[in-house]
Amino acid sequence: xxxxxxxxxxxxxxxxxxxxxxxxxxxxxxxxxxxxxxxxxxxxxxxxxxxxxxxxxxxxxxxxxxxxxxxxxxxxxxxxxxxxxxxxxxxxxxxxxxxxxxxxxxxxxxxxxxxxxxxxxxxxxxxxxxxxxxxxxxxxxxxxxxxxxxxxxxxxxxxxxxxxxxxxxxxxxxxxxxxxxxxxxxxxxxxxxxxxxxxxxxxxxxxxxxxxxxxxxxxxxxxxxxxxxxxxxxxxxxxxxxxxxxxxxxxxxxxxxxxxxxxxxxxxxxxxxxxxxxxxxxxxxxxxxxxxxxxxxxxxxxxxxxxxxxxxxxxxxxxxxxxxxxxxxxxxxxxxxxxxxxxxxxxxxxxxxxxxxxxxxxxxxx
Amino acid sequence: xxxxxxxxxxxxxxxxxxxxxxxxxxxxxxxxxxxxxxxxxxxxxxxxxxxxxxxxxxxxxxxxxxxxxxxxxxxxxxxxxxxxxxxxxxxxxxxxxxxxxxxxxxxxxxxxxxxxxxxxxxxxxxxxxxxxxxxxxxxxxxxxxxxxxxxxxxxxxxxxxxxxxxxxxxxxxxxxxxxxxxxxxxxxxxxxxxxxxxxxxxxxxxxxxxxxxxxxxxxxxxxxxxxxxxxxxxxxxxxxxxxxxxxxxxxxxxxxxxxxxxxxxxxxxxxxxxxxxxxxxxxxxxxxxxxxxxxxxxxxxxxxxxxxxxxxxxxxxxxxxxxxxxxxxxxxxxxxxxxxxxxxxxxxxxxxxxxxxx
Numbered sequence: 001x002x003x004x005x006x007x008x009x010x011x012x013x014x015x016x017x018x019x020x021x022x023x024x025x026x027x028x029x030x031x032x033x034x035x036x037x038x039x040x041x042x043x044x045x046x047x048x049x050x051x052x053x054x055x056x057x058x059x060x061x062x063x064x065x066x067x068x069x070x071x072x073x074x075x076x077x078x079x080x081x082x083x084x085x086x087x088x089x090x091x092x093x094x095x096x097x098x099x100x101x102x103x104x105x106x107x108x109x110x111x112x113x114x115x116x117x118x119x120x121x122x123x124x125x126x127x128x129x130x131x132x133x134x135x136x137x138x139x140x141x142x143x144x145x146x147x148x149x150x151x152x153x154x155x156x157x158x159x160x161x162x163x164x165x166x167x168x169x170x171x172x173x174x175x176x177x178x179x180x181x182x183x184x185x186x187x188x189x190x191x192x193x194x195x196x197x198x199x200x201x202x203x204x205x206x207x208x209x210x211x212x213x214x215x216x217x218x219x220x221x222x223x224x225x226x227x228x229x230x231x232x233x234x235x236x237x238x239x240x241x242x243x244x245x246x247x248x249x250x251x252x253x254x255x256x257x258x259x260x261x262x263x264x265x266x267x268x269x270x271x272x273x274x275x276x277x278x279x280x281x282x283x284x285x286x287x288x289x290x291x292x293x294x295x296x297x298x299x300x301x302x303x304x305x306x307x308x309x310x311x312x313x314x315x316x317x318x319x320x321x322x323x324x325x326x327x328x329x330x331x332x333x334x335x336x337x338x339x340x341x342x343x344x345x346x347x348x349x350x351x352x353x354x355x356x357x358x359x360x361x362x363x364x365x366x
Numbered sequence: 367x368x369x370x371x372x373x374x375x376x377x378x379x380x381x382x383x384x385x386x387x388x389x390x391x392x393x394x395x396x397x398x399x400x401x402x403x404x405x406x407x408x409x410x411x412x413x414x415x416x417x418x419x420x421x422x423x424x425x426x427x428x429x430x431x432x433x434x435x436x437x438x439x440x441x442x443x444x445x446x447x448x449x450x451x452x453x454x455x456x457x458x459x460x461x462x463x464x465x466x467x468x469x470x471x472x473x474x475x476x477x478x479x480x481x482x483x484x485x486x487x488x489x490x491x492x493x494x495x496x497x498x499x500x501x502x503x504x505x506x507x508x509x510x511x512x513x514x515x516x517x518x519x520x521x522x523x524x525x526x527x528x529x530x531x532x533x534x535x536x537x538x539x540x541x542x543x544x545x546x547x548x549x550x551x552x553x554x555x556x557x558x559x560x561x562x563x564x565x566x567x568x569x570x571x572x573x574x575x576x577x578x579x580x581x582x583x584x585x586x587x588x589x590x591x592x593x594x595x596x597x598x599x600x601x602x603x604x605x606x607x608x609x610x611x612x613x614x615x616x617x618x619x620x621x622x623x624x625x626x627x628x629x630x631x632x633x634x635x636x637x638x639x640x641x642x643x644x645x646x647x648x649x650x651x652x653x654x655x656x657x658x659x660x661x662x663x664x665x666x667x668x669x670x671x672x673x674x675x676x677x678x679x680x681x682x683x684x685x686x687x688x689x690x691x692x693x694x695x696x697x698x699x700x701x702x703x704x705x706x707x708x709x710x711x712x713x714x715x716x717x718x719x720x721x722x723x724x
Contacts, residue, residue, distance in 0.1 A: 090491050107460060154685075160491040164687045165632060168625055180419075181674070245459035291621035295502040298495050347503045351484050354496070358487040 015356045022352065030329050031057070047329050057207045062324055068213040069318030071220025072278055076293055077300035078227055078312045079271030085244045085307020086264045088160055089153055094272050095294030096174035101137040101273025102285030103182040105190045108133035112320065123194035130193045134277035138270040145269025146262060153265075154258070157174040169289060179287050185284035190277055216278055220316075223271065227309055240264060244307055299346060303353045305363025314361050322349050372701045385655035387546055391539050406650050407545035408606045409553050410643035415599035415630045418556050420636040422565065424489060424572035427480060429497035430629045432504035433474055433597045438497030439508055440470040442520035442614050442713065456520040457513065464528040471601045478588060478597020486593070489575070503622045507614040513536030519615025523608045534609045545606050549643065552599055556639050568592050596653040629682045635692025645695050651698045652678060 029051075036050035049058035080094045091097075112129050113120060152166050179185035192212050199208040231237035239260050242250045251257040272293075276285060279293070296319070301307075304315025326345035353361065391399050418432045443457040444466035461469075485496045510516040522536040534541055537557045560566045570578045571588045608614050617623070626649070634645020656677050665676060689696050 043509065076639075090495060152683075161494065162686060162690055164491060164494060164629075165690075166683065169679050169683035171684065171688060172625060172629075173676050176673060176675035176679065180676075288621075292503060294621075295499060298499050302495060302499065341433070344507065349500075350496075350499060350503075354487075356483050 018294030066321035066324030068217045070316040071217040073316035074220045075223050076125040076275035077297040078225040079268035080297040081301045081312045083268035090164045093171040095290035097141050097272035098276040098293040099278030100289040101141045102280035105133040105137040105277035106188040108136045122189045125191045125193050127193045137277045138274040140269040141273030142266045145265045149265040187284040189284035190280040192281050305360030308362040404542045406646045407549045408590040410646040412603035413595040413642035416631045417642050419596045427497045429500040430600045431624040432619045433600040434499040434604035436612040437470045437474040437601035438608040440473050442523045445526035463526045474601035475569045475598045479594035481592040486589040505620050511669025521613040524612040635694030637691045638694045
């Protein structure tokens with residue numbers, strides 16, 4: 001018995017126990033312990049909706065909110081992860097590409113629908129008038145990304161910190177230029193096509209849910225499937241995966257690795273811009289969101305592991321769910337409570353993953 | 367003891383700078399002393415904490431602004447008084463200023479140790495990313511948790527200063543000299559820390575983590591302690607900052623401020639502590655004199671538009687591309703150029719963490 005005890009590595013056991021306890025406590029709280037808030041006051045068990053048993057529909061809706069947010073997170077963060085995984089470039093301008101993409105989509109949609117300004121109505125927009133602006137944004141930012149990579153990053157490969165600093169400088173310039181040139185730096189919103197602007201009845205779950213959010217989820221899934229097919233079922237994808245594992249060996253085999261790098265940067269930047277167009281349709285883009293989306297991408301890939309498609313998906317899911325649940329399943333004290341502690345949970349999630357697996361859930365040590 | 371011309375020149379410059387700084391209020395006008403020089407000293411202390419980590423620990427931290435702000439928010443919550451006037455947001459605990467000062471410094475160091483513990487197993491670009499998330503999370507924390515601040519921040523903090531510090535509101539030269547004293551103390555402290563066994567081991571950890579680990583040194587512990595020490599330095603800067611501006615708001619620790627501090631450190635040079643104040647002076651002078659000048663007019667004329675940020679971004683880009691070890695690096699390069707021309711014992715340019723091949 002004592003021998004078996006001696007084999008237990010305390011340093012490995014403690015983080016596992018901590019993670020397990022936290023996860024089980026959080027699940028118990030959400031599913032059983034939480035209570036709907038009383039008329040006045042509240043205690044540590046009072047949450048916005050109460051537990052999953054009290055209010056099954058709100059629970060499902062929160063779950064779906066988390067999943068749909070994860071869809072958008074995945075679109076943006078997978079591009080970040082792709083660029084890092086292949087080139088070891090941390091593109092600190094990724095959030096700026098998101099922001100710029102959102103604003104370009106806004107401008108193009110305004111031009112197409114006749115400059116109706118911020119209050120453009122959904123029924124004035126058809127599907128093409130949403131798809132085209134998003135594609136233009138993705139295309140323009142793909143070119144911007146390519147130029148940044150060729151001009152600023154190609155000649156200093158391997159100097160990770162210097163490349164990070166260069167992209168920071170570019171993000172500072174882009175942020176300022178967006179304010180100077182796009183809609184006077186006001187918050188701007190792309191409008192979804194009119195047919196999406198409704199609630200749909202979900203079979204089995206028995207709730208109505210916003211169609212646009214489901215579309216975002218589908219877009220995330222579509223991007224994920226396309227990336228998977230590209231990376232795992234084509235020759236280019238094979239080269240990219242080989243480049244991720246061993247760059248020098250791949251180029252020694254006669255592969256033009258520079259071409260692959262350029263391609264990865266084009267796709268990664270285009271994904272950021274496409275995400276920007278989707279994000280601008282869900283809410284709005286505004287100066288300052290570049291930092292927010294840089295953070296989102298960072299959190300997703302730190303959780304999931306840099307350079308892994310599966311990791312980006314897992315990171316998006318975890319982050320999206322934690323974000324969505326902590327917003328409504330935290331103790332509140334009545335309706336006029338204003339304090340949001342949800343951001344603290346993002347940090348707890350990050351700290352738990354890093355303490356347990358510093359390379360992220362699906363990351364590999366290089 | 368070798369007395370090469372470069373060391374002599376640097377000593378002469380140091381003495382000159384000290385004399386000018388000590389006589390500051392006699393030489394410069396009030397605007398320069400109160401705004402530019404005091405701010406330079408304070409921002410320089412924060413940048414020194416960043417450069418200390420980068421140059422001697424091999425860790426580029428983007429959390430220093432957040433740590434600086436956390437000291438400011440702590441002291442703001444502790445010293446300000448609530449009540450009928452309702453002059454401030456936050457917890458308005460109304461504690462004794464001396465006690466609050468000590469608690470803010472200790473508290474920020476503890477936060478730094480905890481955050482450093484989580485980040486200590488990563489280096490290089492991973493460390494940069496993790497500390498960036500700390501910084502952004504800190505920003506949203508003080509913004510969202512309205513109990514401690516909210517987006518409008520805490521005001522009137524400089525009315526409650528410890529007795530040994532004195533009146534900050536009416537006597538601004540006082541803050542200038544305090545900041546000067548703290549800056550010199552921070553510089554001396556870093557120089558001292560680097561000569562202790564801890565400082566030497568830290569530099570070993572920077573260069574050869576695996577070898578140090580096999581020699582029996584606890585690598586994550588050294589990184590954590592270094593991060594804690596730099597948090598303490600950042601906390602000093604944070605306290606001075608709230609005394610200087612009187613208030614603190616989440617905007618002070620936002621991404622923009624975080625990147626500003628990084629730019630200060632990089633413009634100065636990530637290889638030597640002195641670069642912190644050189645970079646701070648350059649950044650603040652550009653910030654104050656370029657805002658509405660012929661340069662922004664020129665940007666407008668060529669239809670680029672934009673403001674100070676475009677210009678400082680371009681300056682930053684140029685420095686990272688052409689002189690990655692900053693202005694201090696340019697200085698070293700001038701000497702190595704002359705040294706090479708003069709004789710065989712040319713001073714070697716220290717390879718900075720930025721210019722190193724990864």
